[in-house]
Amino acid sequence: MSKTESAFTANSPQDSTYAPEPTGSQASWAERFSHHLTTHPRWRHPAFRIVAVIVAAVLLALGIGVPLDQNSQLIFGAATFIAALWLRRTAGRMTTLAMVVLSVTASSRYIYWRLTSTIGFDNWLDAFFGYGLVAAELYAFAVLLMGYFQTAWPLKRRPSTMPEDVKTWPSVDVFIPTYNEPLDVVRQTVFAALKLDWPADKLNIYVLDDGRRDAFKEFCHSINVGYITRDNNQHAKAGNINAALLQTQSDYVAIFDCDHIPVRSFLQVGMGWFLRDPKLAMLQTPHVFFSPDPFEKNLDTFRRMPNEGDLFYGIVQDGNDLWNASFFCGSCAIIKRAPLLEIGGVAVETVTEDAHTALKLSRQGYSTAYLQIPQAAGLATESLSSHIGQRIRWARGMAQIARLDNPLLGKGLKLGQRLCYLNAMMHFFYGLPRLVFLTAPLAYLLFGAQVFQATALLIVAYALPHLAHANITNSRIQGKFRHSFWNEVYESVLAWYIMRPVLAAFIKPSAGKFNVTAKGGIIAKDFFDLHIARPYLILLGLNLLGFAVGIGRIFLETNAEVDTLLINMVWTTYNIILAGASLAVASETRQVRSTPRVDAQRPATIHLESGHTLACKTQNFSQNGLSLVLPPGAQLALDTPVEISLFRGEEECVFPAKVSSQSDNRLGIHLEGLTLAQQAEFTSLTFSRGDAWLNRWGQTQRDRPLRSLGHVIATGFGGMLHLPANLLNSFKPRPEAAMRDSNGTATSQPSSKS
């Protein structure tokens, strides 16, 4: 792991070793203890290590395998959970690892007991549902273990400083692939690319237009940016990039989806590692979105809760980086040209060309890296249907990789890399297991199938520690980037849709597409997407039925197994909440603006035609306007022509504009008559400031499992509460035209998104 070691040396002085010296009052007793324990010189002797491993293995086997009766198991489970809760109060990575050990033990113990003591099915009905559930549980167990492996020790790589002599800096081609996105969106990215702080003679910017549009060509020529087309659209974005590789020659390629706006420091922050590690072939930075995704928009959680993608970019990629298995994510990344050409360009065999490209680079012995610093931001998919379409593509592609280029097989990979890729692949197979969990209690409630050959209380005594440990441990690892129980909501929304394409692609990798139509465009009216919501409605109906039958059986059945019924009804209730939350997501909220606004409080100046000025602050900015907070008492009439100064340090630019609205002390400003140079300056002082997205990243409230559970429950009940009205509305005719944005500012385009 030479790469990993070099990454650690970069993290000096604080992080320079695996077990940094805990100093000062901030270091917890656990950190000091573990530091003392792990740095003891005795560990250098192999004998001590071997003995320690044997002792640990024996203890683990005892913890997993020793059978206990119901009461002893209850006490054992409670004691370990209390130990975990106590550990949780101390800071540090060693505590996290200790909690992972407890969680793995509790889950292994459950699974061992499950496999050895609960499977003795009497009839085919019990066996069908029973083995089905066991299989789903084994899947979840495997994903849990691999997830711990992947995320227990995020690398937290820091940028490497560029050499002082600018002349030694390498040349870079910036690729901005586009297919059918509107020019308005692409312009921002091009302007931002022009403002990258990189020597001009070593920076070439190319718009790769698979749409072959004259307006794009004209625009590129007017600002002196390369414009590349090809005569076909084979292999979509991957083919587009590969065609451009043939016509360009810089040492490195930086790739941005056409709606991902890089900040000016992107290359200086990202390129240092390539100069430091000659084997490095790809460096990825997080994807940050300045518009809400459908979950955030429809549940109103934008910037209040980490979103679906944050877990991957916040924890998983950083965890992958430790194992030299960071994935390429298609955008906001730098790739070294020579290795990329060596593997034949961007992979075209699968529809997730990005992850597959990284896999191929890894197989050739090249390193990949991840830098968790937001240095670009883009637009999220607007509607749930396009979001689902995007996820289906990822899931299909991953299933294709699993079949065509399985990371467990083949040469060139280290074990850690194989496991990281395997987990990424397995993750997308959650569709079927999730549906099993969403319907499992019905087997007993509706059909009386005995899927567990054990008493209800014993099941609780084994399963509860397994679930509770997994929850608090993951909450500790992921708390900044994923809130408890939301994973279940995300999976419930997508499960039905990705199950079929994943299985089909796995069975027949070349199988046709299963994409639902991506509608795109802004959502002009509130509406309920009945088409998308159908599976959630069925799940809701089944679980409500199961719950009702459960109540009926408790009261009507003679010698009813009340405790078993209750357990299944609690489970059903949770499933009802998940289905309700999914329905809430399918209730599309009207989108007010076609160009999203970004909050930013920074100084600004209004210059009036009279020669007077007003010092004020920005409230937010968008692509073509600003909202300003005026000093008390200031009044400006509508349509007043003004000039606006924006600042960045000592840098200042002035933009012509008009007053578009005023309410109280808020002034809406619409930019008017900007030259191309001024438009680029505006982008560089807003979207592409070096710190533009820092406050978007990992800055939401940290997870608190019970509060998060409350949030999920409230969302689920909200979804059910609004269901009758939503259903009524969705049967009214809906003008299809309203879905489309008349201005052509629609942005979602799965074909270019990764």
Added chain:
Amino acid sequence: MQPPDDISALYQRFDGEASTYREIQRDSDVQAAMERWPQALLGQRQSNTLAPAIEIQERWGQPGPHQGSSWTPGPQAMPSHVVAVTSTQGGAGVTSVTAYVAAACKRKLSTPVVVVDLSTRNLLARYAGTPMHSCAGLARSTLAGQPWRDVVQQTKQGVDVIAQGELLDEDRTTLDSHISTHPQWLAQHLAALQLPADSLVLLDLGSTPTNTMRQALRLAHAVLAVHLPDVASLTTWPALERLIDTHCSHRSAFTGCLHAINQVHMAASLGKDMTRIMRHQWQEANVVSIHRDEAMREAVAHHTDISAFAPHSQATRDINVLAHTLLQQLTSDAGIAKAAP
């Protein structure tokens, strides 16, 4: 020069060294500005090639430590923060900047802030907003052999103003020769004010190099140079710089030159380019932009301070930034360490 705020914030996030960031776009903007106005730096280059011997031979005497030390007054009488405000060209706004910065400083300080009008136009009282009906001032007091303390007037903001006052032309000649023959004239009069040691004194020097200006520069702990974003300021700066070098830079108590670019408007092509070039040229020093703002002139017409007249204007914000920067420069560790001996 400070790294810009966005880069500082970014590098702080990963404990990086923000000063390693290369401002490539900014540098290329400066380059482009210089290429657009190839003549702008022309005069400057020529005066830079002048041999230094010529200036040193001027008639008003030899600069250097032995003269400086003979002027140094007793610490109990001499204020430790004397700022010489001057400019590279007439009409750059020295007097208004002096008056407004003094008022802004006074809002931050409990100690006396004194402005002294050493330019012959006698405009400071008008800009500072004190009564102007008398022709009394330091000129008459000097000739009458009276202390300047008698002519101090206070503004509404609490700034103490010592006006120049009116003189007949023949009296002006007498005063000029008095100043020429008394190299400690200014030092003695300032000391005689018996101000608390930590008072702030701003000397309005106008833009013409006179003996008064030279005396002031020899006392100054900081120079505030006011410029316009145009070729004239760029061209005359080396001459002023030499003056500052001659009289200030060798003294350990001198904290440096602070630049104010007045009437900045970054929309105008020439003004924007000149501002960029100036900032680039003075990147080792503190540079503050004061934006073009009608309120600057209107405040004078209303005989009041800018921050009272247009509290929410950009000019007021800029004046406050300038005052803050000036006080920081005077009281920074380096400044205090230098001023202490």
